[in-house]
Amino acid sequence: MEKFRVGIIGATGMVGQRFVLLTANHPWFTPVVLAASAHSAGKPYAEAIGEKWHMADPIPESVRSMVVMDAEADAEEIAKQVDFVFCAVNMKKDEIKALEERYAKLECPVVSNNSAHRHTPDVPMVVPEINADHIRIIDAQRKRLGTKRGFIAVKSNCSLQSYVPALHPLREKFGVEKALVCTYQAISGAGKTFQRWPEMVDNCIPYIGGEEEKSEQEPLKLWGHLAENEAGLVIENAKLPVISAQCLRVAASDGHMAAVSVSFKHKPTKEQILDRWQHYETEAQRLGLPSAPKPFLQYFEDPARPQTRLDRDFQGGMGVSIGRLREDSLFDYKFVCLSHNTVRGAAGGGILTAELLCAKDIIQAR
Secondary structure, X not given: OOXXXXXXXXXXXHHHHHHHHHHHOOOOEEEEEEEEOOOOOOOEHHHHHOOOOOOOOOOOHHHHOOEOEEOOOOHHHHHHHOOEEEEOOOOOHHHHHXXXXXXXXXXXXXXXXXXXXXXXXXXXXXXXXXXXXXXHHHHHHHHHHOOOOOOEEEOOOHHHOOHHHHHHHHHHHHOEEEEEEEEEEOHHHHOOOOOOOHHHOOOEEOOOOOHHHHHHHHHHHHOOEEEEEOOEEEEEOOOOOEEEEEEEEEOOOOOEEEEEEEEEOOOOOHHHHHHHHHHOOOHHHHOOOOOOOOOOEEEEOOOOOOOHHHHOOHHHHOOEXXXXXXXXXXXXXXXXXXXXXXXXXXXXXXXXXXXXXXXXXXXXXX
């Protein structure tokens, strides 16, 4: 197949770099445009990055000399050159909303890592293994925007990407009523390394601005359902579970861990929970999407696993690791889970969403 031509908006940032790395040898996508701020525009990508390349693997040779474009000033030209863009920018929320809508109205689909449009009613917030059907709302969004090709789809916050996948197969079967979640989040989630944030060495910060609200509210949109009303097709958020979250920044380079306690409408046995995790099949797997992990979930009997350093790269960073399932004195059960925050939780999740949109012909080559 002929590859889709991809633009990466925010290509010099932490998540943008991950998009560059993951698309450079992708079977469906090839990056043809890298865009960033006016400060980086006009420079070869390697020069614009300078000493701020944060990935373990080197900058791909195919993009080292690619001249960075201005994400704002060159929007019209970028939209002409690509089939769609990934967006991961560091701007004010209103500026991000305006930028993404501008690209959409230029008939350029946007797959966004940003939070700005997560609560826009007709913008699907997609985890392909959980709510692939939500992409049907894009027709309504296109009507609002007055576009034929252009639209915006977003991914959810990185903090959710360990515990929501673990809860989802259980919610479908047994009904999750409430959950208590404490996340332990790596510094790359703040766009940092230990070299750039030495204060985090041997440290833990018990606050991440806005993260707890996202961790409590965004799952309800993911678990929402499509419904018809006088305005047409809408996403109605789920009412349950009630989630209480605390989010801590910890001294790990990559990988977000969560400690979860959960109560069910119909309490399962431990064996039933393990069976659901082991045999859960996803729409992404059924469609054969290139980035879809198989298996999506793995469970460790070893009580000392999962561990951030050992297990964050499960399935290339796209899988979710779970351990320590046991009964809880206040809730029904408790367990821990782990995901890679800049792969599954950011760029990799965005790429999987784009694969879904291409497989369903919602994104088409020009």
